[in-house]
Amino acid sequence: MRQVAIVGVGMTKIGKSDKNVVELLAEAALKAMDDAGVGEGFDEVFVGNMAAGEFEGMSGLGDALVSMLSLEPTPAIRIENMTASGASAIHAGWLSIASGKSSLVLVAGGEKMTSATTEKTADIVASFTHPVERDQGVTLPALVAMAARTYLERYNASRESLAYVAVKNHHNGSLNPLAQFQRRITVEEVLSSPVICDPLRLYDFCPISDGAAALVLAPLEDAGRYTDKPVKITGIGAATDTHAIQERDDITRMDAVRIAGEKAYRMSGRKPSDVHVAELHDMATVLEIMIAEELGFFKRGSGWREIERGAADLGGELPINTSGGLKARGHPLGGTGVAQVVELVMQLQGRCGERQAGEPRIGLACNLAGFANAAAVTIVERGW
Amino acid sequence: MRQVAIVGVGMTKIGKSDKNVVELLAEAALKAMDDAGVGEGFDEVFVGNMAAGEFEGMSGLGDALVSMLSLEPTPAIRIENMTASGASAIHAGWLSIASGKSSLVLVAGGEKMTSATTEKTADIVASFTHPVERDQGVTLPALVAMAARTYLERYNASRESLAYVAVKNHHNGSLNPLAQFQRRITVEEVLSSPVICDPLRLYDFCPISDGAAALVLAPLEDAGRYTDKPVKITGIGAATDTHAIQERDDITRMDAVRIAGEKAYRMSGRKPSDVHVAELHDMATVLEIMIAEELGFFKRGSGWREIERGAADLGGELPINTSGGLKARGHPLGGTGVAQVVELVMQLQGRCGERQAGEPRIGLACNLAGFANAAAVTIVERGW
Numbered sequence: 001m002r003q004v005a006i007v008g009v010g011m012t013k014i015g016k017s018d019k020n021v022v023e024l025l026a027e028a029a030l031k032a033m034d035d036a037g038v039g040e041g042f043d044e045v046f047v048g049n050m051a052a053g054e055f056e057g058m059s060g061l062g063d064a065l066v067s068m069l070s071l072e073p074t075p076a077i078r079i080e081n082m083t084a085s086g087a088s089a090i091h092a093g094w095l096s097i098a099s100g101k102s103s104l105v106l107v108a109g110g111e112k113m114t115s116a117t118t119e120k121t122a123d124i125v126a127s128f129t130h131p132v133e134r135d136q137g138v139t140l141p142a143l144v145a146m147a148a149r150t151y152l153e154r155y156n157a158s159r160e161s162l163a164y165v166a167v168k169n170h171h172n173g174s175l176n177p178l179a180q181f182q183r184r185i186t187v188e189e190v191l192s193s194p195v196i197c198d199p200l201r202l203y204d205f206c207p208i209s210d211g212a213a214a215l216v217l218a219p220l221e222d223a224g225r226y227t228d229k230p231v232k233i234t235g236i237g238a239a240t241d242t243h244a245i246q247e248r249d250d251i252t253r254m255d256a257v258r259i260a261g262e263k264a265y266r267m268s269g270r271k272p273s274d275v276h277v278a279e280l281h282d283m284a285t286v287l288e289i290m291i292a293e294e295l296g297f298f299k300r301g302s303g304w305r306e307i308e309r310g311a312a313d314l315g316g317e318l319p320i321n322t323s324g325g326l327k328a329r330g331h332p333l334g335g336t337g338v339a340q341v342v343e344l345v346m347q348l349q350g351r352c353g354e355r356q357a358g359e360p361r362i363g364l365a366c367n368l369a370g371f372a373n374a375a376a377v378t379i380v381e382r383g384w
Numbered sequence: 385m386r387q388v389a390i391v392g393v394g395m396t397k398i399g400k401s402d403k404n405v406v407e408l409l410a411e412a413a414l415k416a417m418d419d420a421g422v423g424e425g426f427d428e429v430f431v432g433n434m435a436a437g438e439f440e441g442m443s444g445l446g447d448a449l450v451s452m453l454s455l456e457p458t459p460a461i462r463i464e465n466m467t468a469s470g471a472s473a474i475h476a477g478w479l480s481i482a483s484g485k486s487s488l489v490l491v492a493g494g495e496k497m498t499s500a501t502t503e504k505t506a507d508i509v510a511s512f513t514h515p516v517e518r519d520q521g522v523t524l525p526a527l528v529a530m531a532a533r534t535y536l537e538r539y540n541a542s543r544e545s546l547a548y549v550a551v552k553n554h555h556n557g558s559l560n561p562l563a564q565f566q567r568r569i570t571v572e573e574v575l576s577s578p579v580i581c582d583p584l585r586l587y588d589f590c591p592i593s594d595g596a597a598a599l600v601l602a603p604l605e606d607a608g609r610y611t612d613k614p615v616k617i618t619g620i621g622a623a624t625d626t627h628a629i630q631e632r633d634d635i636t637r638m639d640a641v642r643i644a645g646e647k648a649y650r651m652s653g654r655k656p657s658d659v660h661v662a663e664l665h666d667m668a669t670v671l672e673i674m675i676a677e678e679l680g681f682f683k684r685g686s687g688w689r690e691i692e693r694g695a696a697d698l699g700g701e702l703p704i705n706t707s708g709g710l711k712a713r714g715h716p717l718g719g720t721g722v723a724q725v726v727e728l729v730m731q732l733q734g735r736c737g738e739r740q741a742g743e744p745r746i747g748l749a750c751n752l753a754g755f756a757n758a759a760a761v762t763i764v765e766r767g768w
Contacts, residue, residue: 020515054443057511059435059466060465060754063512063624067514073643075622075760077463079462079463079464080445081444081462082443082444092461095479095480095483096479124441127437238459239459240459242451243444243450243451256457369444373447374444374459
């Protein structure tokens with residue numbers, strides 16, 4: 001298979017938008033196309049989206065986006081893998097180029113969530129849950145809270161360490177003009193925000209978001225046509241876990257993350273200590289810690305301490321969620337996996353302004369589906 | 385790229401089911417796995433589904449199916465391309481094997497429609513429509529009726545010729561134990577059924593269906609492990625058309641079908657006259673005729689006459705919709721594209737019993753998305 005490069009990136013402002021999901025996807029796509037200096041000539045288009053049908057009564061986003069961009073008759077499909085739809089769309093685009101099937105691919109991921117009521121949004125987010133567990137009232141925040149409680153107890157971790165994830169990511173978000181939240185917060189604010197599912201509070205969770213992000217992919221050998229700083233996709237990995245959470249041995253473990261990570265490391269020939277910058281799926285604060293441990297960035301049970309002491313800060317050994325993460329950049333479900341890679345590309349290219357985390361050459365993104373029902377990991381590296 | 389073979393097929397009974405979509409997908413998958421004599425070892429799973437979230441409030445079908453089949457941690461994603469989701473899932477599975485990424489792939493497509501009200505189903509089916517046209521009240525049956533009226537007038541075609549498509553496909557369905565409709569009908573019955581959108585009547589349209597179909601894919605070089613009669617996928621092609629129908633030059637033309645067909649012919653090195661058996665997306669009777677013309681099986685404007693005289697009968701020059709088609713086998717949206725290829729495989733393998741159409745060696749399936757908003761064509765050939 002041939003090497004694949006990201007030659008253009010684009011993202012909308014994340015937050016509350018008046019646009020529908022197709023308009024959001026198109027805005028991000030046009031930015032990515034502009035970044036690559038290309039207006040047409042795509043062989044395939046991949047859309048990452050979780051639930052436009054449920055949120056807005058819209059299907060066929062592939063055709064709708066292609067048509068809005070006047071790219072007909074380019075084939076287009078939508079990839080859905082719950083909240084990891086964005087990363088899975090990137091992986092599909094990667095294969096299209098890597099295999100030689102395509103020479104130019106557009107990947108766009110996005111979601112429009114704010115048009116639905118909170119109640120409906122909760123239903124949609126719960127739609128990946130096993131029917132038996134859903135009937136018993138299990139929700140994603142509740143599952144994460146159970147994991148957090150177990151993690152805190154088992155590893156004698158401080159509640160403040162979870163809060164610090166939010167503080168760090170809001171700090172990073174305040175330096176990202178496209179992030180949903182621009183305001184810095186304190187540990188005290190997190191710990192005094194309303195309880196959602198004990199021990200987790202409002203500021204432990206990501207917001208509800210509208211937004212989209214996009215990539216232009218090409219063979220590395222052609223990348224010079226589009227950019228001086230192509231970013232190679234060197235590792236991809238995906239995995240699933242049990243649909244019913246009760247079938248898992250340990251609620252603090254995320255086998256799908258570990259296995260997806262192992263696959264991506266193997267393919268890229270990299271190991272955790274090679275990674276310079278990471279975007280991890282911090283839908284709740286504790287998940288950033290748990291994912292970082294599953295991926296081998298920190299020893300199990302020590303991630304909370306490392307992050308609390310600053311290891312994942314912009315100036316730390318491994319800056320995590322420099323974009324602000326799901327917590328502060330925002331979490332437009334199907335857009336998140338693409339937004340993560342957009343941030344990594346911009347970090348590798350040195351385009352992140354005040355939130356630039358040194359001169360990273362290797363980045364890793366982990367996009368989670370549901371409660372680690374699936375995970376998709378992507379490793380990117382400087383291609384110049 | 386290496387050659388890809390279908391080494392196992394399976395399908396549920398199509399009709400009204402008590403099962404949910406995941407259970408339907410699992411039933412079809414287990415049949416296909418049994419057909420291939422394989423119980424595990426998949427590298428990837430692809431699910432074709434249009435709207436489980438809207439119909440049943442279920443997402444994450446990839447993980448749900450993998451988990452029901454105890455195939456974790458196999459990666460799984462859902463492919464959505466409106467009513468062509470099934471064919472697009474096959475194409476994704478094909479690339480996974482063809483590229484060398486995977487050595488064994490499961491593709492399952494399905495839909496559970498009957499749990500929704502008719503009103504809700506109409507909304508879901510309309511969800512691919514351009515918002516402006518939807519606001520004006522355009523529906524898919526209305527678009528098809530406008531195309532039918534234009535076609536009939538332009539080519540002096542007989543209304544009876546459309547009815548004959550339904551009669552033929554019900555005849556074929558009566559010979560298919562898994563078809564939704566087992567009853568033969570007459571031209572008179574079609575022409576006296578209630579008007580839906582003039583000139584089309586109830587019996588011109590496919591039913592609302594629950595059901596699923598599945599394929600096991602492997603490299604052709606490994607196919608002998610699973611079957612004596614592997615069926616090669618030799619051509620795939622996909623294309624999109626304008627989202628808004630008003631932007632098209634001619635409502636009787638389906639550019640997406642023509643272009644998808646051209647791609648599949650080019651890849652396979654075949655031409656229309658090489659095809660021995662075809663499954664075409666007869667969501668309404670007139671579409672079988674229009675699609676057959678776009679694919680080059682009949683001269684433009686002559687398809688109605690050819691089909692009416694029996695060219696597409698089981699004993700005709702090119703048997704079309706031997707399964708009963710969407711019209712009589714049924715149309716479980718995301719399952720249809722897979723069910724089409726299941727039928728072709730069984731025809732090529734000579735397993736169709738009373739509906740066996742001679743000894744075909746080459747088959748073609750055309751799966752339509754929306755009102756030809758997109759199309760996906762697959763050509764399969766005997767691999768033994």
